[in-house]
Amino acid sequence: xxxxxxxxxxxxxxxxxxxNSTADRAIDILLVFSEExxxxxxxxxxxxxxxxxxxxxxxxxxxxxxKLIVEDDSGGYRLGPKIFPLARxxxxxxxxxxxxxxxxxxxxxxxxxxxxxxxxIGEDVVNLDHIEGRYPVRITYPRGQMLPWxxxxxxxxxxxxxxxxxxxxxxxxxxxxxxxxxxxxxxxxLRKVLEKIRHDGYAFSDEERDLGVRAIxxxxxxxxxxxxxxxxxxxxxxxxxxxxxxxxxxxKETASTISAxxxxxxY
Numbered sequence: 512x513x514x515x516x517x518x519x520x521x522x523x524x525x526x527x528x529x530x531n532s533t534a535d536r537a538i539d540i541l542l543v544f545s546e547e548x549x550x551x552x553x554x555x556x557x558x559x560x561x562x563x564x565x566x567x568x569x570x571x572x573x574x575x576x577x578k579l580i581v582e583d584d585s586g587g588y589r590l591g592p593k594i595f596p597l598a599r600x601x602x603x604x605x606x607x608x609x610x611x612x613x614x615x616x617x618x619x620x621x622x623x624x625x626x627x628x629x630x631x632i633g634e635d636v637v638n639l640d641h642i643e644g645r646y647p648v649r650i651t652y653p654r655g656q657m658l659p660w661x662x663x664x665x666x667x668x669x670x671x672x673x674x675x676x677x678x679x680x681x682x683x684x685x686x687x688x689x690x691x692x693x694x695x696x697x698x699x700x701l702r703k704v705l706e707k708i709r710h711d712g713y714a715f716s717d718e719e720r721d722l723g724v725r726a727i728x729x730x731x732x733x734x735x736x737x738x739x740x741x742x743x744x745x746x747x748x749x750x751x752x753x754x755x756x757x758x759x760x761x762x763k764e765t766a767s768t769i770s771a772x773x774x775x776x777x778y
Contacts, residue, residue: 536560537570541579541590550587607739608640610776611731611769615642615741618765622758624745629728631669631738634658634681644745657681660688662695664728665742668714671705672730672737678705693718713763715755718747725750727759729766733773741766 540556551559557567571588574580581591611628619626619642628640636657657666658681670681687696695701708714713729726744730737743762750758 544590550589552587610772627742629665629740659686662720664714664716664726665740668728668740671708690720727762729763731766732770
């Protein structure tokens with residue numbers, strides 16, 4: 512009887528393992544979609560994951576059944592309508608957004624420039640919220656990637672305020688990339704810049720990631736950790752040297768206000 516029970520348990524574990532593997536791969540497919548790559552063909556997905564085409568279609572059909580992805584006119588696939596309510600629920604349930612949104616809008620109203628809220632998860636920098644500027648020439652998408660090389664204000668400030676152990680891990684993964692002629696590509700120089708950011712309490716990116724774009728970022732602290740940051744970004748002909756000190760002061764004050772509000776709500 513015991514052997515029979517053990518055999519049944521082994522079969523159940525095998526089924527659960529297969530189910531988990533299937534779910535993991537389906538999630539992997541959903542996560543390949545990004546603002547830089549909105550549409551994927553089945554062939555591209557199969558090549559990306561090294562899967563047979565037949566297996567790829569099985570995962571795709573499962574995701575299509577739940578309307579998590581849909582086929583477009585070109586025969587490729589994009590995220591489907593079921594993603595949007597999930598995104599709204601995730602946003603609504605995020606406490607920092609409830610605390611920070613009104614303060615971010617105030618900063619946006621004051622300067623009319625794009626304002627963004629970022630979160631660092633390991634070596635990834637995720638854009639949680641973005642408020643467009645009111646001018647005809649705008650920053651339509653704030654780049655915040657930590658890797659392969661931190662060149663944006665948000666990435667630099669979040670790396671600067673990461674603890675030493677996390678910094679060490681991220682440094683080992685970094686690969687210098689010259690996005691523009693102003694990009695810092697030397698690790699020793701980058702370390703010095705990060706130390707200055709910790710001292711000054713903010714980061715400034717002057718066309719280091721995108722030509723014509725300047726940005727100021729400041730950390731948001733939760734229980735002594737800087738896992739979030741706010742960034743104000745705009746084109747360089749509006750974010751002039753004369754305006755930078757005023758903007759720096761406002762961005763730092765906004766970040767401090769959000770930090771204090773988070774502490775008050777025991778986030």
